[in-house]
Amino acid sequence: xxxxxxxxxxxxxxxxxxxxxxxxxxxxxxxxxxxxxxxxxxxxxxxxxxxxxxxxxxxxxxxxxxxxxxxxxxxxxxxxxxxxxxxxxxxxxxxxxxxxxxxxxxxxxx
Amino acid sequence: xxxxxxxxxxxxxxxxxxxxxxxxxxxxxxxxxxxxxxxxxxxxxxxxxxxxxxxxxxxxxxxxxxxxxxxxxxxxxxxxxxxxxxxxxxxxxxxxxxxxxxxxxxxxxxxxxx
Numbered sequence: 001x002x003x004x005x006x007x008x009x010x011x012x013x014x015x016x017x018x019x020x021x022x023x024x025x026x027x028x029x030x031x032x033x034x035x036x037x038x039x040x041x042x043x044x045x046x047x048x049x050x051x052x053x054x055x056x057x058x059x060x061x062x063x064x065x066x067x068x069x070x071x072x073x074x075x076x077x078x079x080x081x082x083x084x085x086x087x088x089x090x091x092x093x094x095x096x097x098x099x100x101x102x103x104x105x106x107x108x109x110x
Numbered sequence: 111x112x113x114x115x116x117x118x119x120x121x122x123x124x125x126x127x128x129x130x131x132x133x134x135x136x137x138x139x140x141x142x143x144x145x146x147x148x149x150x151x152x153x154x155x156x157x158x159x160x161x162x163x164x165x166x167x168x169x170x171x172x173x174x175x176x177x178x179x180x181x182x183x184x185x186x187x188x189x190x191x192x193x194x195x196x197x198x199x200x201x202x203x204x205x206x207x208x209x210x211x212x213x214x215x216x217x218x219x220x221x222x223x224x
Contacts, residue, residue: 002152009151034212043114043200043215044153089153091212097166098212100145100153 003027004092006101013108019077021104023090026071032093035064035075037086038103044089048075080108113137116201116216123191124224131186131219133201140205141165142184143213144176147198159184191223 004025013019021035031052036044050057050064050073057064063076073092077084087103114135123129135142143166144156157176158166164176173189188195198220202213 036212036215041217043202043217044213045215046212049212091153097155097158102151 002099002102003030004090004099004101006088006090006104008104009102010105010107013080013106015082015108015110016079019075019080019084019106019108021075021077021088021090021106023073023075023101024071025073025092025099027092027094027099028068028071030092030094030099033064033066033073034091034093034098035062036089036091036100038089039086047088077106080106082108082110084108114201114203114214114216116199116219118219119217120220120222122222122224125191125193127191128187128189129191129221130188131199131201131221133184133186133216135182135201135203135214137203137205137214138182139203139214140181141203142178142181143202143204144184144186145200145202145215147200147218149197153200157184157186188221191221193223196221196223 034049035047037047038044065074085108087105089103091098091100116133141160143158145153159178162178175187177185198218201216204213
């Protein structure tokens, strides 16, 4: 039973436009959420995080939104760049254990 | 200088064999992990060690045994390999288990059992 789900396996966006990656979770006890970015043949790298006491965290072109009532997390990338093309994993933390989604492959077209 | 390094990167082996995957981190982190990325691409935790002590042991077959000779190393030994063990295995480390920046991952080991 997957507690963190990314229902879109892929997303294609034009360079300069906004990319929105979505993540849903089932466990209301999660207290921390993160996004990781993964290039082929590399391990995931940390991108941005948000605590459950916040609803928004921004870092440059990346913003994560948290809607606790809907148990929904999203990552906005504005403006999208070709170098953002990668697989994005969302993860949620509960009792020091992270649960990962299955990833969304983002393709930013020049 | 690689922060979390795993060897080998690729491993092809026959059913029934015993194999090991090694992981080393030079970040001075206290906690190390093994994750398995299954065929559906989910990353699932298998084990976690904190200062050489096992702290997380998820429901994995007994054929999988982690070994941590020191806090910079966490190796994964797999006995009697089965076809279903084919996956990408990621090692990771963190300064503490709840660090906001999450983990630093290795680049993965793609295990193929034939």
